[in-house]
Amino acid sequence: MTDLGPGLVYGLCLLASALCAGLLLRAWRQSRSRLLLWTATSFVFLAINNLFLVADMVIFPNVFLWPWRQAASLLAIGVLVYGFIWEAEQ
Secondary structure (H helix, E strand, O other): OOOOOHHHHHHHHHHHHHHHHHHHHHHHHOOOOOOHHHHHHHHHHHHHHHHHHHHHHHHOOOOOOOOHHHHHHHHHHHHHHHHHHHHHOO
C-alpha cells in the first residue's frame, strides 16, 4: 500500500489556494478594489505553484519541476509586493 498522506496534503494546499484565489477574484468583481486584484493574482500564482508541486511530487516524481515551482512562487510574491507598493503610493 502506498503512502497517501503527502499527496493528500499537497492536493488540499492546491485546493485551498485555488479557493482563496476564486474568493478574492469574486470580491474584486464586486468592489473593484485594486488591492484585492493584486492579492487575487498572487493567489493564482500560488495555486499554480501548488499545482506544480502536486505534479512534481505525486504525478511525475521522476520529472524535475523545481525551477517551475520556484518561478511561480517568485511571481506570486513579486506581484503581491508590487501591488502593496503601488497601493501605498496611491
